[in-house]
Amino acid sequence: xxxxxxxxxxxxxxxxxxxxxxxxxxxxxxxxxxxxxxxxxxxxxxxxxxxxxxxxxxxxxxxxxxxxxxxxxxxxxxxxxxxxxxxxxxxxxxxxxxxxxxxxxxxxxxxxxxxxxxxxxxxxxxxxxxxxxxxxxxxxxxxxxxxxxxxxxxxxxxxxxxxxxxxxxxxxxxxxxxxxxxxxxxxxxxxxxxxxxxxxxxxxxxxxxxxxxxxxxxxxxxxxxxxxxxxxxxxxxxxxxxxxxxxxxxxxxxxxxxxxxxxxxxxxxxxxxxxxxxxxxxxxxxxxxxxxxxxxxxxxxxxxxxxxxxxxxxxxxxxxxxxxxxxxxxxxxxxxxxxxxxxxxxxxxxxxxxxxxxxxxxxxxxxxxxxx
Amino acid sequence: xxxxxxxxxxxxxxxxxxxxxxxxxxxxxxxxxxxxxxxxxxxxxxxxxxxxxxxxxxxxxxxxxxxxxxxxxxxxxxxxxxxxxxxxxxxxxxxxxxxxxxxxxxxxxxxxxxxxxxxxxxxxxxxxxxxxxxxxxxxxxxxxxxxxxxxxxxxxxxxxxxxxxxxxxxxxxxxxxxxxxxxxxxxxxxxxxxxxxxxxxxxxxxxxxxxxxxxxxxxxxxxxxxxxxxxx
Numbered sequence: 001x002x003x004x005x006x007x008x009x010x011x012x013x014x015x016x017x018x019x020x021x022x023x024x025x026x027x028x029x030x031x032x033x034x035x036x037x038x039x040x041x042x043x044x045x046x047x048x049x050x051x052x053x054x055x056x057x058x059x060x061x062x063x064x065x066x067x068x069x070x071x072x073x074x075x076x077x078x079x080x081x082x083x084x085x086x087x088x089x090x091x092x093x094x095x096x097x098x099x100x101x102x103x104x105x106x107x108x109x110x111x112x113x114x115x116x117x118x119x120x121x122x123x124x125x126x127x128x129x130x131x132x133x134x135x136x137x138x139x140x141x142x143x144x145x146x147x148x149x150x151x152x153x154x155x156x157x158x159x160x161x162x163x164x165x166x167x168x169x170x171x172x173x174x175x176x177x178x179x180x181x182x183x184x185x186x187x188x189x190x191x192x193x194x195x196x197x198x199x200x201x202x203x204x205x206x207x208x209x210x211x212x213x214x215x216x217x218x219x220x221x222x223x224x225x226x227x228x229x230x231x232x233x234x235x236x237x238x239x240x241x242x243x244x245x246x247x248x249x250x251x252x253x254x255x256x257x258x259x260x261x262x263x264x265x266x267x268x269x270x271x272x273x274x275x276x277x278x279x280x281x282x283x284x285x286x287x288x289x290x291x292x293x294x295x296x297x298x299x300x301x302x303x304x305x306x307x308x309x310x311x312x313x314x315x316x317x318x319x320x321x322x323x324x325x326x327x328x329x330x331x332x333x334x335x336x337x338x339x340x341x342x343x344x345x346x347x348x349x350x351x352x353x354x355x356x357x358x359x360x361x362x363x364x365x366x367x368x369x370x371x372x
Numbered sequence: 373x374x375x376x377x378x379x380x381x382x383x384x385x386x387x388x389x390x391x392x393x394x395x396x397x398x399x400x401x402x403x404x405x406x407x408x409x410x411x412x413x414x415x416x417x418x419x420x421x422x423x424x425x426x427x428x429x430x431x432x433x434x435x436x437x438x439x440x441x442x443x444x445x446x447x448x449x450x451x452x453x454x455x456x457x458x459x460x461x462x463x464x465x466x467x468x469x470x471x472x473x474x475x476x477x478x479x480x481x482x483x484x485x486x487x488x489x490x491x492x493x494x495x496x497x498x499x500x501x502x503x504x505x506x507x508x509x510x511x512x513x514x515x516x517x518x519x520x521x522x523x524x525x526x527x528x529x530x531x532x533x534x535x536x537x538x539x540x541x542x543x544x545x546x547x548x549x550x551x552x553x554x555x556x557x558x559x560x561x562x563x564x565x566x567x568x569x570x571x572x573x574x575x576x577x578x579x580x581x582x583x584x585x586x587x588x589x590x591x592x593x594x595x596x597x598x599x600x601x602x603x604x
Contacts, residue, residue: 055504077512085508087501094523103519104509151509161508 003030005067006191007052007159012061014047014215022047022215024061029159029193034185036206036223037195038238044215045195046163052193053161054079081108084152085161088168090144092136092151097128097143100136101150108155122154126180142173149177153184160185162194166201171318178204199240203227211235229361230285236363241285242332244363245270249280256357259284263307263328271304272360283364288322290359291333293343297352306354307331311345321345325353375573383578393554398582401559404472405540408479409487412535415480416487417528421517423488424495425503435492441485446478450548453478457549470551475559478545483535490534494527495520529598533591540587560586 007029014022022044029035029052037045050056052063054076062069070076084104092100101119110118123129126146131139139147145165152160165181166174182205185192196202202209203223210220211234219226219235230236233244247261247270257276260267272284297306309327316322321340325331331353335345343351386394423435455461457469457477468474498520506516521528543561550557552566560583567576 050504053508055507080507081510083508084510085505087505087508089499089501091499091502091505093519094525107509107511107515155510 003032005029006031006065008064009052010062010064012048012051012063013059014051014056015059020059020215022051022058024048024217027052027210027217027220029191031191032189033208034192034194034206035208035210036202037193037210037212038197038199038202039212040197040238043212045197045212047215048212049085049161049163049193049195053083053085053159055085082157083159083161084155084157085163086145086148086152086165088164090141090148092139092144092147094136096133096135097123097139097147098132100147101128101154104151104155118154119150122150125153125184126150140173141169142177145169145173145177146180149181149184153188153190156188158191160190160192162192164195164197167196167198174201181205199227199238209239211238228287230363232364233283233285236285241287241361243286243288243291243330244283245286245329246281246283249276249278249282252276252278257282261329266328268307268328270360271357272362273358274362274365276362276365281366282362283366284360285363286331286355286360288332288334291331291353291355293323293325293333293335293339293345293351293353295343295351297354304357305360306352308350308352311347311349311351313347314340314345325351327353376577379573379577382574383581386575386578387582394578394582396555397558397560397563397579398586400472400557401540401561401583402586404475404546404559405479405536408476408539409483409532409536411476411480412483412487412539413532416484416489416531416535417491417521419484419488420491420495421521423492424520425517438485438489438492442489444482444485445544446482446542446546447544447548449478449481450545453481453545453549469549470553470557472550472557474549475546475557478549479539479542482542482545483539486538487531487535490531491524491528494524494531497527498523526598529594533594536590536594537587540590541583 005028009024009027012022012024013020037048039045047056051058054063054070064070065079070079093103098119101123102115105115105118120132123132126149128143128146128150131143136144136147149165166177169177178201184190185205194205206223208221209223209226210217211226212218213234219231226235227239230239230241236244245261247259249257250260250269251258255275256271256273258269258271259282261270270284276282297308307327309325309331311323312326313324314321315324317334320334320336323333323335323345325333333353335343343349345351419438423431453474454469456463457466457474458464502523503516503520506519511519541561543565546559547562547565550559550562552558552562560579564576564579564583567579
């Protein structure tokens, strides 16, 4: 299923003074898809977003909307009437919730009678029905950002840009709003671009990911592909693949290989899927949710990789706990509160960490290795 | 103390009798300073918007000059305008020296930097992303400027109050370019100076009271506008 391209960026660069801050050779957005721009602060997410949204003129290159290049000021102005953006700061006007939601419609010249039903409908959908007459400065952070979302959705934008919309909120409001936004995007089929540095947020909202670093997109693709098959250690770390193991291929065949990794002073063997050659140096990653912990190694398990080790750290992570382990190499695992108490996990506790060969993702291979 | 009480008593008499000369002076003060403030608002706000929304070399210098201008001594402005409007000065052909127009010109020069300076601070104090947010909502540039002004309305009204307060109370420039001519350019401040000089403290006190009430009323009105709809 290939859908119509709604936005195309080509050879986009932005310079601040003489310093290049953005370099995007190519980026497409298709109708109805949600693209997440991920990356640390300063990666260029906001700059890219502003350029795509017609709010920042690129130093070179072009942005096309539905096949026509956005020309200078007039073109971008017309484009901005058909799209909109929600920022990290709600940036509400010093007016009531209803007036705020109506503001974009008013700018488009809709009369009060045309605005009213739309404003009320969207206030309802975002749970603001009872707050319509409340001055914006009396709202909580979550309510304010809901108002900002209503103000954007009421415009029925052809593309909705969201620049880290929830990162200033407390965890609970953030959780709720992420869920609600996900529903709204799905229900309306709105095409959207969302910048975030939260992997969970991206996973819940986006169909496609583009991971950015230093003004460039270093990997992009479907959500599952990028999260499970990061192409380099930076992307791996960013999409939550916390355990990275480097080693040398000692055996391979039938799409499966064995690599030797340094394990304390000795070495251990890890099985992983992938086409490699013996002798190649490879980098693999394991997601913490794919690592299981037990007190004894279970011979009957389908997990091919089992490593005894000890807990070094227990870190609460919302409903889960992140366990850091020393198995001669660094390993992380997610466990539930129940497992935490059943296994009596605490620093120093000896455990066996295991993961299936299919949970190991080949990130990089180096060196050609000898011909087979 | 007697002098003050006697002065206050006579002042009240003058006010209650609605002395035509006093009324004329009051009305002229209000007209001259009101028009000067409006001109300064148009000028000052335009300059503030241009400075707030654009980046260009020399911007800091202009802002520094503007802030210095907020403290322009009225006598210096009076001298400058007098020279400008003098019979064989650059604008002498206008023939407006010693008319209310000259006073409006001088007062507008005094109030414009005040209004521009405070307005600029007000606009710069708005959240930095607000401009982009307004544009992202589909605003044209004029719509964006209007919404920014609306958002900054509280401090902008403070700018108007400061501008009006500055010119309704100034005396140096008004005397120099207006000449305190009875029935033509005599305003509350210049009349107060003259009456005090002549030892007519009662009239001077009456005029001062009017000046105070006037300043208070205009500011009360603007404050009402400013604080309207705002609850603690």
